[in-house]
Amino acid sequence: MSRSADVLIVGGGGAGASAALHLARRGAKVILLERGLIGSQASGVNHGGVRQQGRHPAELPLAIRCREMWGRMKELVGTDAEFEVTGHLKLARSAAEEAELLRWNEMAAGYGLHPRMIGRNAIRADHPYFADCVVAGSLLEEDGAANPRLLAPAFAHAAREAGATVLERHPVTAMARQGDGFVLEAAGETFTAPILLNTAGFWGGQVAAAFGEPVPIAPLSPNMMVTEPLPYFCPHSLGVVGGNVYLRQIRRGNVIFGGGRGESDAAVPVSRPLPAPTFNAMQRAIEILPQLAGAMIIRTWSGIDGETPDDLPVLCRSRTTPGLIHGFGFSGHGFMLGPVVGAVLSELVLDGGTETPLEGFDIGRFARQDAPEDVWKTPPE
Structure with a gap:
């Protein structure tokens, strides 16, 4: 059986x-x-952060545009995916980390973002539940959080209603460019189209390699946990400089948090959290919020994302293959960006370009041996 389309998309996460x-x-x-x-x-197993706070400068135009989309998500796909404007409060645990917050805030002001810096006295008065290790914070009030389990399925449902064919359990087993288009094999069927979008997450590296442009990408499995319901006390989504723990309390009282890495086998695929990173993340969470010390962990989980050496995605046209466009490798912080990445990819296909800057995401950067090390690192979400 053969089916043809104008555009084939490989990968059904938020971006695809x-x-x-x-x-x-x-x-x-x-x-x-x-x-x-x-x-x-990756799109469904993360912390659920919807934030501009703390991002690499290259990602900020995407994040700012996407934050506007999150504000009208129900209009766009019929659900807000439990999006709530909680503010994202990034914490410093030392003077050096406080200086890092100030440095990022100064940079972000050039993009029109103005986080509110909270010093030692104010953060203690406003947030008495923080431990003494917290010395400062940066609050971006328009940021928030959502339920990652709901977002991609909502987009897929809306896409089907708009006329798209969305096929689950269809792993691609062969792909090639033939003539003026692409031919893919999946689940015993053949699919053809002149345009191919590569939104396959970690497996996006395999798609790119099949067309002669390998990317140094590794599997990333976030180590995630959730507690039993607790009395509600923490209204903000929390991160820390360095990104080694991140957490938020939902209205039902459960605290969702993560830190460290699980393990995975991308060939199966299967992933799971690991005991040692789980205990480490629990300890770091308690160091920030001492009242978590007696909380029961009721579930742990993980998934598979793709991580690039500079923690930035590949979002660009192929350099080797006409008609191939990449959007993968979001390195643990692509949940919020999925809606806008899909919009950008559609503009590249139908308009020939996009007004959203993409210079930092070109696949050719991995071939440059003299590329400087980037000082900005975006924590997971």
Whole structure:
């Protein structure tokens, strides 16, 4: 059996599902192929952060545009995915970390963002539940959090209603460029189109390599946990300079937090959290919020994302293959960006370009031996 489309999409996370929706609503015939279930890997297993706070400068234009999209998510896909404007409070635990917050805030002001710096006395008065190790914080009040389990399926549902074909349990087993287009094999079927979008997460590296442009990408499995419901006390989504623990309390009282890495086998694929990183993350969380010391962990989980050496995604046209466009490798902080990445990919396909700056995401950067080490690192979300 053979099916043809205007655009084939490989990967059904937030970016791929969003691309399918944006393309279908503009009249393109779209087929999305997902190896498992929609949103079952990186897009669905993260902390749920919807934040501009702490991002690499290259990502800020994407994040700022996407924050506007999150404000109208229900209009866009029929649900807000439990998005709540909680503010993102990034904490410093030393004078050096406080200086890092100030440095980022100064940079972000050039993009029109103005986090509120909270010093030692004020943070103690405003947040008496923090331990003494917290010496300062930076609050970006318009940031928030959402339920990652809901986002990609909502986009996929809306894409289907707009006319896109979304196929789960369709792992791609062969791909090639033939003539003026692409031919893919998946689940015993053949799919053809002149345009191919690579939104396959960690496996996006394999897609890129199949067309002659390998990317140094590694599997990243976040080590995630959630507590039993506790009395509600912490209204903000919390991060720390360095990103070694991140947490938020939902209205039901559960505290969702993460830190460290689990383990995975991307060939299966399967992933799981590990005891030692879990205990380390628990200890770091208690060091910030002492009242978590007696809380019961009721569930742990992980998934598989793709991590690049500079923690930035690949979001660009292929340098080797006409019609191939990449959007993968979000290195643990792509949940918030999925909706806007899909919009950008649709613009690259249908408009030939986008007004959103993408210079930092070109796949050719990995071939440059003299590229300087980047001082900005975006923590997970």
